[in-house]
Amino acid sequence: xxxxxxxxxxxxxxxxxxxxxxxxxxxxxxxxxxxxxxxxxxxxxxxxxxxxxxxxxxxxxxxxxxxxxxxxxxxxxxxxxxxxxxxxxxxxxxxxxxxxxxxxxxxxxxxxxxxxxxxxxxxxxxxxxxxxxxxxxxxxxxxxxxxxxxxxxxxxxxxxxxxxxxxxxxxxxxxxxxxxxxxxxxxxxxxxxxxxxxxxxxxxxxxxxxxxxxxxxxxxxxxxxxxxxxxxxxxxxxxxxxxxxxxxxxxxxxxxxxxxxxxxxxxxxxxxxxxxxxxxxxxxxxxxxxxxxxxxxxxxxxxxxxxxxxxxxxxxxxxxxxxxxxxxxxxxxxxxxxxxxxxxxxxxxxxxxxxxxxxxxxxxxxxxxxxxxxxxxxxxxxxxxxxxxxxxxxxxxxxxxxxxxxxxxxxxxxxxxxxxxxxxxxxxxxxxxxxxxxxxxxxxxxxxxxxxxxxxxxxxxxxxxxxxxxxxxxxxxxxxxxxxxxxxxxxxxxxxxxxxxxxxxxxxxxxxxx
Amino acid sequence: xxxxxxxxxxxxxxxxxxxxxxxxxxxxxxxxxxxxxxxxxxxxxxxxxxxxxxxxxxxxxxxxxxxxxxxxxxxxxxxxxxxxxxxxxxxxxxxxxxxxxxxxxxxxxxxxxxxxxxxxxxxxxxxxxxxxxxxxxxxxxxxxxxxxxxxxxxxxxxxxxxxxxxxxxxxxxxxxxxxxxxxxxxxxxxxxxxxxxxxxxxxxxxxxxxxxxxxxxxxxxxxxxxxxxxxxxxxxxxxxxxxxxxxxxxxxxxxxxxxxxxxxxxxxxxxxxxxxxxxxxxxxxxxxxxxxxxxxxxxxxxxxxxxxxxxxxxxxxxxxxxxxxxxxx
Numbered sequence: 144x145x146x147x148x149x150x151x152x153x154x155x156x157x158x159x160x161x162x163x164x165x166x167x168x169x170x171x172x173x174x175x176x177x178x179x180x181x182x183x184x185x186x187x188x189x190x191x192x193x194x195x196x197x198x199x200x201x202x203x204x205x206x207x208x209x210x211x212x213x214x215x216x217x218x219x220x221x222x223x224x225x226x227x228x229x230x231x232x233x234x235x236x237x238x239x240x241x242x243x244x245x246x247x248x249x250x251x252x253x254x255x256x257x258x259x260x261x262x263x264x265x266x267x268x269x270x271x272x273x274x275x276x277x278x279x280x281x282x283x284x285x286x287x288x289x290x291x292x293x294x295x296x297x298x299x300x301x302x303x304x305x306x307x308x309x310x311x312x313x314x315x316x317x318x319x320x321x322x323x324x325x326x327x328x329x330x331x332x333x334x335x336x337x338x339x340x341x342x343x344x345x346x347x348x349x350x351x352x353x354x355x356x357x358x359x360x361x362x363x364x365x366x367x368x369x370x371x372x373x374x375x376x377x378x379x380x381x382x383x384x385x386x387x388x389x390x391x392x393x394x395x396x397x398x399x400x401x402x403x404x405x406x407x408x409x410x411x412x413x414x415x416x417x418x419x420x421x422x423x424x425x426x427x428x429x430x431x432x433x434x435x436x437x438x439x440x441x442x443x444x445x446x447x448x449x450x451x452x453x454x455x456x457x458x459x460x461x462x463x464x465x466x467x468x469x470x471x472x473x474x475x476x477x478x479x480x481x482x483x484x485x486x487x488x489x490x491x492x493x494x495x496x497x498x499x500x501x502x503x504x505x506x507x508x509x510x511x512x513x514x515x516x517x518x519x520x521x522x523x524x525x526x527x528x529x530x531x532x533x534x535x536x537x538x539x540x541x542x543x544x545x546x547x548x549x550x551x552x553x554x555x556x557x558x559x560x561x562x563x564x565x566x567x568x569x570x571x572x573x574x575x576x577x578x579x580x581x582x583x584x585x586x587x588x589x590x591x592x593x594x595x596x597x598x599x600x601x602x603x604x605x606x607x608x609x610x611x612x613x614x615x616x617x618x619x620x621x622x623x624x625x626x627x628x629x630x631x632x633x634x635x636x637x638x639x640x641x642x643x644x645x646x647x648x649x650x651x652x653x654x655x656x657x
Numbered sequence: 658x659x660x661x662x663x664x665x666x667x668x669x670x671x672x673x674x675x676x677x678x679x680x681x682x683x684x685x686x687x688x689x690x691x692x693x694x695x696x697x698x699x700x701x702x703x704x705x706x707x708x709x710x711x712x713x714x715x716x717x718x719x720x721x722x723x724x725x726x727x728x729x730x731x732x733x734x735x736x737x738x739x740x741x742x743x744x745x746x747x748x749x750x751x752x753x754x755x756x757x758x759x760x761x762x763x764x765x766x767x768x769x770x771x772x773x774x775x776x777x778x779x780x781x782x783x784x785x786x787x788x789x790x791x792x793x794x795x796x797x798x799x800x801x802x803x804x805x806x807x808x809x810x811x812x813x814x815x816x817x818x819x820x821x822x823x824x825x826x827x828x829x830x831x832x833x834x835x836x837x838x839x840x841x842x843x844x845x846x847x848x849x850x851x852x853x854x855x856x857x858x859x860x861x862x863x864x865x866x867x868x869x870x871x872x873x874x875x876x877x878x879x880x881x882x883x884x885x886x887x888x889x890x891x892x893x894x895x896x897x898x899x900x901x902x903x904x905x906x907x908x909x910x911x912x913x914x915x916x917x918x919x920x921x922x923x924x925x926x927x928x929x930x931x932x933x934x935x936x937x938x939x940x941x942x943x944x945x946x947x948x949x950x951x952x953x954x955x956x957x958x959x960x961x962x963x964x965x966x967x968x969x970x971x972x973x974x975x976x977x978x979x980x981x982x983x984x985x986x
Contacts, residue, residue, distance in 0.1 A: 218860045233855040235848045237969055246848050247859030254841040281969055 147209070148173045148303050148334035149194065149225070154203035156189055163189040167203070167360040169353055171303065176325060176335045178349035178366075180342075180378055182641075183434045183606050186358040187338045191305045195227035196220040207303075226296030227305040230312075232288050234280045240287075241276035244295045266297050270327045273320075285410055286317040293324070303334045310344060311435065312412065322348050340378075340433050342371050342645045356380050371642060379608055379641035387588050387613040389632070390596055395423035397459055398600035399569055404444055404454030404470075414440045416624040418454070422569065424461065427591060427601040429615030429632060431608065431640050437624035438604045439489060442571050445602075446486045447474040458482050461568055461598075485567035487559055489574050489604075491551075495558045498547030502539060503528045505546055506561055531560035535586065551578040559590060570594050573604040588614055608637050620644055665815045667929065667936045672816075672823060673889060675928025677702065677881035677899075679826040681906025682913060682920040683833050684878030688744075689910060690837060691870035692850040692976040696762025697747050698878050699903020700769020701740045705879020706886040707773040708739025710894050713795040713887070714780060725798035732795055736883040737876045743769060744875020748868045755980040766903070773882075777894040789894065796892025799884075822884040826924075829877055833917040846870055850974030853981040863981055881906065905931070908956040914963065914971045927952045 151169040155162070164186045171177045181187045192198045194205065196214040204211050207223050214220050220227070234243050245259045260276040267274050272290050280288060289309060296304060306325075310318045325335055325348065339345060345352055345366065352369055354361040354377040361377050399422040406415045415437045422428045430438055443449035445456055447469065456469040460481055467480050477484060488494040496505045506524035514520050528542040535556040539549055546554055559575060572591065576584040591614070595601050605611045611618055615632040620643035628643040681702055688695045695701075712735025717723045747765055750756040780790060799820045806817035837843040846866055848856040853863050885899050886892065905927055912927070913919035934940060934948035963971050 217858055221860070233852075233858045235851045235855055236975065237851050238844075238848065242844060243855075246844065247856065247861045249841060254839075254844060279969075 146173050147171070148207070150206040150209075151190075151194075152204045152206065154190065154193060154200045154205070156186075156193060156198060156200050162358050164193075164200075164355075164358045167355070167358075169360065169363070171334045171336055173302070173334050174329055174332045175350040176329050176337060176348055177363075178345040178352045179336055179338045179355065180340060180345055180352055180374060181355035182340065182378060182608075184357075185355040185378075187355055188307055189358075190355070191227060191307060191336065191338060194220070194303075195225055195305060221299055221301070224300055224302040225305070226299060226301030226303070228289065228292045228296060228307065228309060230307045232292050234288060234291060236281040237279065239277050239279055240274055240283075240291045240294075243280060243291055244276075244298050248299070262298065263294060266294055270297070270324050270331070272324060285312045285412070286314070286320070289313070289321070297328075302332075303336070304328065305336045305338070307338045308340075309337065310339065310341065314412075318344070340645055342374055342642075345369075345374065346371070354378055371645075372638070375638050375641045375645065378645075379637045382612065382637045383609045385609055385613045387585070387610065388592050389614060389616070390592060392423070392426040392595070392616055393598070395426045396461070397421050398424045398461070399445065400455075400457045400459070401445070402455045402457070404441075404456065405452045406440055406444065406449055407452060414624050415444065415451075418621075418624070418626055420619055420626060420629065422600040422602055424568070424600045425595055425598045426616045427595050427603055427614060427632075429611040429618040430602065430604040430621060431606075431611050431618055431644060432621035433644055434606070436621045436644075438573065438621060440624075441621070442486065442488070442573055442602070442604065445469065445569075445571065446484065447472050447477045458484075458569070483566065483568045485562035485565060485570045487555075487562050487570075487572040487575055489577075491554050491558055492547060496546050496554065499545050501543045501545055502532065502537075502557055503542050505557065506531075509561055509565060527561070527564055531557060531564070535560050535590075552580060552583040555579060555587070556583070559587060563590060563594060566597075567594070567599055569600045569602070571602040571604075574606060575603070576610070577606070584610075608640050611640070612637060622646055662811065663936070665811050668925075669815045669818065670932055670936070671925045671929030672819065673928070674931050675925035676819075676823045676826050677885045677889075677902050678906045678909055678927055679830060679920060679924035680822075680881030680884065681878045681903055682909040682924055683826070683830045683917050684874040684876070684881075685907055685910045686874075686913070686915055686917050686920060687833055687837075687846075687877065688871050688874030689915065689974055689977055690846050690850045691867045691874075692853060692974055692979065692981070693748070693751060693867055693871050694758050694762065694978040695744065695747055695765075695871060695874065696759060696907070697743065697765030697769065698762075698875075698907055699901070700766035700773075701743045701875045701878050702882035702885075702903045702906070703769040703773035703899055704743050704882065705736045705740040705876075706882030706899060707776050707894070708879070709733065709736035709883040710790060710792065710886055710892075711735060711739075711776060711780065713792045713892065714790060717792055717794055718784060723794050725794055725801075728792070728795035729798045732792075732887065733880075733883065736879050740879025740882070741872045741876040743879075744872045745868070747875070748871045751980060752864050752867045752871075755982065758978050758980070770897070773899075774896045777896055780894075790892075792887075792892030794892075796887055796890075799887040800891060820884075820888040822880065822888055825880070826884070827921055829880075830917040830921050833877075837917070842866075847974070850976055853976055854983075857981075857983060867981075878903075878906065902931075905952055908952065911963065911973075912956060912959045915973065927955075930955065 147170050149171050151167055154164055154167040156164040167190055179187050193200050196217045196219050212223060241256055241260045241263055244263055263276045272294060274290050309321060329335055349366050351363055351365050353363040402419050404415055404418050407413050432438055440449050444451055451470055458467045458469050460467060469477055492498045503525050506527045507519060510524055511519045532539060532542060537553045537556045546557055555575060575587050591601055603615060612632060612635060618630045618632050618635055618640060619626060620628040620640055622644055627646050630639060681698055685698050709732040713728055713732035716728055716731045743765055747761055750761045751758045803817050807813045845861045849863050849866050857863050882899060886894055909920055909923045909927055913923040930951040934945040
């Protein structure tokens, strides 16, 4: 069974100046499960999207069954018997499972839902799926929806299956069920690629592991030769010196004390689980983790945007010396307590700034409540806007330009400039350098360090481990909504952080419970 | 017995009033199932009426001895072409150019009413005639009753004394329901209205379906206007005569919970409410106006009920009113 199902040769894909994949080589054989491992932004999904026809590679070849092919649309991919199960399900909520499975197939006339249901039942029995074809999607759990997606692909006769982080939304029991199904499909001769960054899953499930790092292909090894250390090292690579300043913290005091907070999303999936930590003044606390591990919810909980099940968030006000409880308060109530909190969210134009408004008007969003006149004070924001444009070298025609017309880096400067100008005592920044060039990034690091020197407690959520290790005084690692480790930024190694990121201990613990 | 006769007459009148509404509602349901909220329907119904008038007039005017059946065929085709064309403009603007559906729809309603009144008022002048349009041959051809059945006493008078468009409206509504429920194309169309990205990924041509559904829906709705000018007013055009029936048709879509079959009875109920004030004797002028409000009041009540009752099947298509951008993944 060593015949090659699909082979990639020298695949390169660029988006503008960003190289998403560079010279990637990969082979997948029939009857094996290949894990594609890598950090966020390492190009895993982009690579798979090229196989499933969503993107087209700039360079390189894709070979299926030894023949070079060109896959230009998801439809082409179907014809080559490739099926991808995306992270975000493509299902019509109002339809039944069977209707979703047959959608878009065949031509004209009446459709025979009964024979389709029969075929679905056959596939389910063969691989051990558990599905009611007449059940509506909106009545289904996430795991059932995923099952429908997989059957949909199999129904169309796929022999090569790609699953993009299939376990991210599943409970441990559901994950085990999925793995059993995947193993059965492998034994049936299908080629399966699973994108993941959970090491224990890689070791548990796959036959071989291919690793990508920053869009580059690192290598493929047999799972039996791999262990967590080897994989982590392949994934994060060697430490790169960046020479970012890291001044010593001066007189750090506990500014924000978070204790045992927890929250769930609407589907009842736990996003934060018993999170406790302290952010100190004059210190940069880095938060490292795979995207979607609860970083966003954590920051939003502190900012008053996320409802908590339990736990407490206490802010020690340096001016009054009072300890204020921030839980269950709105952002406005938090501000009225005298808490000087600045939040630079991940979604700059969605949560941070209003794209259609000018730089000046965006400054005003922070200040319009001030003053007694019914007219807003426009002069203050105008001065502030000019100050930010000058000092942070924002490339904009003028202060009246809508921020949506600025480039990503300049948008970030405007946002960060505004947040810093309110002289915060607690500054939270989520991925503040995402999409920025080197110079702008260093400017942002300097700004954060300035705040640190002023005694601000800075919380920095980052994705580049080298930056986190160089910039932060302490690094907190979050995985699956839990704190998996707290490290000293000066002594921690990249491997340590990488290992903690991929360790989701809820897996092991919860599987013992039942 | 007198009261019985009156009730039967009321039912017959409700069916007559309900028929244009049924065409409009069925057309709009098919359109909305593709995710297009076409608020141009009231205007399209005017266009359907005036296009039929123009077609019928040209034939009656230039033919020395018009044959009634040809009068019907020609005006019917003209009506369908006219309303489908306006629906096509809507489609082009909203599907291809991705313009805002509400704005385009409202603009087309204004345009349709205006065009209808313009040609209704000036068509005769183009041909050097005076007076107002009245196509008696065409109108009477449309009003031809079903032989024998219409002579079955009070039952015949109440249910079988109408022109063919009344029955066509019912047939189209029933067929539309079967199309949506039982055919592959119907399934694809509903998928587009619910989740166009999913439909696209499944290999369905989203734009094509939207175009076809909107144009066919527009053509069906236009037949409502045609029925009004040909059958109800026997081939005579009065400016603004069709009134606000187009908006009622859109209200029925909600009342019928996007089901063409339910739209049949809903339309007759709305038709009855629309003329109830005429049938209740001894009403003062102001009370009559209050009774005329009933259809709108009922719509508001229905909206309150359907939005609070959270059954997913009773909600509008999930992607209704949104343009589909493929790039947004």
